[in-house]
Amino acid sequence: MPPSHRLIPKEVPDTPARPGTFRRIVQIFRPYRGKVTLVALLILLTAGLGLINPLLIKSAFKTLLSDGPPEEQLRRLYWIVGVMVVTPIVTGLLGLWQTYVNNIVGQNVMQDLRNSLYAHLQHMPLRFFTSTRTGEIQSRLSNDVGGVQAVLTDTASSIFSNIATVISTLVVMFILSWQLTLLTLAVVPAFLVLSRKVGKVRRDVSGRTQESLADLTAHMQETLSVSGILLSKAFGRQSYEIDRFRKENRRLSQLEIKRTMVGRGFFSLVGIFFSITPAFVYLVAGYLLFRGRLEQGPEELVATIAAFTTLQSRLFFPMGQLLNVNVEIQSSLALFDRIFEYLDLERDITDHDGAIELNPREVRGEVRFNDVWFRYDRPGKERSQDERLWTIGGVDFTARPGELVALVGPSGAGKTTLTYLLPRLYDVDRGSVEIDGIDVRDIRLESLGEVIGMVTQETYLFNATVRDNLRYGDPDATDEELVEAAKAAHIYDRIVEMPDGFDTRVGERGYKMSGGEKQRLAIARVVLKDPSILILDEATSALDTHSERLVQEALTPLMKGRTTVAIAHRLSTILAADTILYLDKGRIIERGSHAELLARGGAYSALYHEQFSDGRVETRCEDGLVLASGEVVPEI
Numbered sequence: 035m036p037p038s039h040r041l042i043p044k045e046v047p048d049t050p051a052r053p054g055t056f057r058r059i060v061q062i063f064r065p066y067r068g069k070v071t072l073v074a075l076l077i078l079l080t081a082g083l084g085l086i087n088p089l090l091i092k093s094a095f096k097t098l099l100s101d102g103p104p105e106e107q108l109r110r111l112y113w114i115v116g117v118m119v120v121t122p123i124v125t126g127l128l129g130l131w132q133t134y135v136n137n138i139v140g141q142n143v144m145q146d147l148r149n150s151l152y153a154h155l156q157h158m159p160l161r162f163f164t165s166t167r168t169g170e171i172q173s174r175l176s177n178d179v180g181g182v183q184a185v186l187t188d189t190a191s192s193i194f195s196n197i198a199t200v201i202s203t204l205v206v207m208f209i210l211s212w213q214l215t216l217l218t219l220a221v222v223p224a225f226l227v228l229s230r231k232v233g234k235v236r237r238d239v240s241g242r243t244q245e246s247l248a249d250l251t252a253h254m255q256e257t258l259s260v261s262g263i264l265l266s267k268a269f270g271r272q273s274y275e276i277d278r279f280r281k282e283n284r285r286l287s288q289l290e291i292k293r294t295m296v297g298r299g300f301f302s303l304v305g306i307f308f309s310i311t312p313a314f315v316y317l318v319a320g321y322l323l324f325r326g327r328l329e330q331g332p333e334e335l336v337a338t339i340a341a342f343t344t345l346q347s348r349l350f351f352p353m354g355q356l357l358n359v360n361v362e363i364q365s366s367l368a369l370f371d372r373i374f375e376y377l378d379l380e381r382d383i384t385d386h387d388g389a390i391e392l393n394p395r396e397v398r399g400e401v402r403f404n405d406v407w408f409r410y411d412r413p414g415k416e417r418s419q420d421e422r423l424w425t426i427g428g429v430d431f432t433a434r435p436g437e438l439v440a441l442v443g444p445s446g447a448g449k450t451t452l453t454y455l456l457p458r459l460y461d462v463d464r465g466s467v468e469i470d471g472i473d474v475r476d477i478r479l480e481s482l483g484e485v486i487g488m489v490t491q492e493t494y495l496f497n498a499t500v501r502d503n504l505r506y507g508d509p510d511a512t513d514e515e516l517v518e519a520a521k522a523a524h525i526y527d528r529i530v531e532m533p534d535g536f537d538t539r540v541g542e543r544g545y546k547m548s549g550g551e552k553q554r555l556a557i558a559r560v561v562l563k564d565p566s567i568l569i570l571d572e573a574t575s576a577l578d579t580h581s582e583r584l585v586q587e588a589l590t591p592l593m594k595g596r597t598t599v600a601i602a603h604r605l606s607t608i609l610a611a612d613t614i615l616y617l618d619k620g621r622i623i624e625r626g627s628h629a630e631l632l633a634r635g636g637a638y639s640a641l642y643h644e645q646f647s648d649g650r651v652e653t654r655c656e657d658g659l660v661l662a663s664g665e666v667v668p669e670i
């Protein structure tokens with residue numbers, strides 16, 4: 035890889051790598067130590083082989099210039115030429131082998147890092163994802179690990195091979211002629227100073243290029259996602275976005291040109307020194323010859339010069355690269371550090387030793403909230419002791435197996451938060467949440483996930499087929515079971531109407547489906563999962579009357595036989611509830627059945643009159659009131 039394309043940060047990080055980083059990197063390589071040793075040996079071997087030809091050049095010259103018997107001289111020459119032809123071929127093959135083994139090690143280490151990072155992130159608590167930008171997480175997984183690959187397959191071995199080349203070349207040069215070697219070394223400082231300067235500019239330009247590239251990528255990611263494009267279209271901001279993109283894009287091209295030019299500058303510098311130094315060598319040789327200061331014969335001198343100038347050409351390029359070693363090592367350590375930082379993130383919601391495995395078939399589904407307190411800010415940070423600031427305060431209730439508990443109350447009251455505590459998306463700060471009398475913190479997380487089903491407002495579908503999305507609920511479901519579930523969720527007719535039926539792709543996040551369809555698919559997914567406990571967050575977004583009715587019809591049987599905690603927005607759910615909890619500022623301020631709460635004339639009754647009976651009743655029918663949503667509810 036030409037030096038201009040190496041991954042070079044804008045500047046050497048000020049903070050030294052965290053202690054232990056180096057030891058951890060060595061640990062990562064431990065499983066591949068055999069291969070790493072092989073790479074090192076191959077590098078040494080190639081560096082050594084590289085010296086053979088310059089030495090043979092000397093022998094060739096001597097053979098050509100000396101006056102031995104011609105036949106014998108010619109035979110010598112055959113041998114020399116033969117070895118000269120074979121050596122580069124062998125070196126080339128060894129180089130290929132080295133690159134291959136090196137890449138295997140690099141790719142394996144990368145694979146290990148990516149795997150452990152992904153697995154670690156999968157187990158990070160929700161809190162981590164709500165407070166970290168998605169782009170940031172993705173960038174660590176792809177860019178940082180990718181950067182590490184460049185380090186592993188390129189930097190590390192190139193540093194080693196450069197050192198080996200420089201040292202071995204210098205040793206042989208010294209053996210050939212210490213005077214000429216000193217002469218060569220005299221020009222090295224000038225070369226070093228100049229390449230250091232070029233290197234600095236190169237780093238600076240590289241850093242700015244990477245920044246600009248990151249900006250451009252972030253801009254594309256934000257504006258070309260479905261939500262982003264919706265926003266820019268809805269606000270008529272396309273030309274603004276195009277303009278912004280153009281400016282950044284122009285900056286990037288200019289930087290790229292600069293970067294190429296600076297990289298080219300480095301090569302020119304090496305080239306100049308390549309050409310100039312032999313000239314000096316000839317000058318000194320001439321001086322020694324003409325001033326009669328020669329200890330050996332002129333043939334020996336000519337042969338030495340020929341070998342020497344060839345060796346010189348091996349010196350400058352690796353030397354130039356070694357100048358940046360410090361930067362490269364620092365930036366590699368920084369990259370590893372960023373990955374280790376993520377790997378070290380605490381997973382505060384984990385299984386403890388001896389956590390219980392629930393048998394989904396045996397779970398009765400009793401849910402108990404025991405004087406539960408919760409707040410979003412993390413423990414350990416400065417926290418005010420003011421209890422009014424807690425998101426959930428002293429919530430206490432029981433849902434017996436099969437019962438429906440409806441949570442109602444104003445927006446921001448903590449209803450969603452409360453439901454998150456059951457599957458341990460967050461852990462309570464005080465009190466406990468129990469299933470069948472077992473604290474959820476004592477249940478293995480995976481098995482907890484198996485007994486709870488969630489139908490949320492924001493239905494998330496993968497960009498895969500309808501079938502794959504449904505199977506997420508039960509990977510072993512048969513086709514008949516899929517059909518049954520789809521029918522139960524009132525989505526079957528719609529699925530068979532789709533171009534490829536169950537094999538239709540749902541589009542990015544299910545954008546190809548309407549809100550009601552997505553919800554019904556999500557319901558079918560939970561039907562397949564068949565959990566004992568259901569958490570239901572009813573959509574507030576207005577569905578059309580028909581969809582609303584279909585969703586409602588799908589939900590009613592779903593709740594049957596399962597303990598359900600529902601954030602209720604539909605009157606029919608509220609009316610069907612065994613208990614209604616009215617939540618305000620994280621506290622239960624009223625609890626009871628619909629009739630009881632209505633009779634009390636408190637907060638619930640006010641909510642009911644405001645939301646359900648006020649102006650939203652379309653008409654009356656035999657069964658009761660027909661609401662604007664199409665729901666039919668008994669008249670109270």
Ligand code: ADP
Nearest residue numbers: 164410411425444445446447448449450451452
């Ligand atoms: P509801 O579902 O009743 O509308 P929520 O449970 O969503 O209420 O929110 C309760 C309170 O917690 C709100 O004040 C909200 O701003 C806050 N909140 C919700 N999610 C977070 C979060 N991830 N971090 C910090 N505060 C949050």
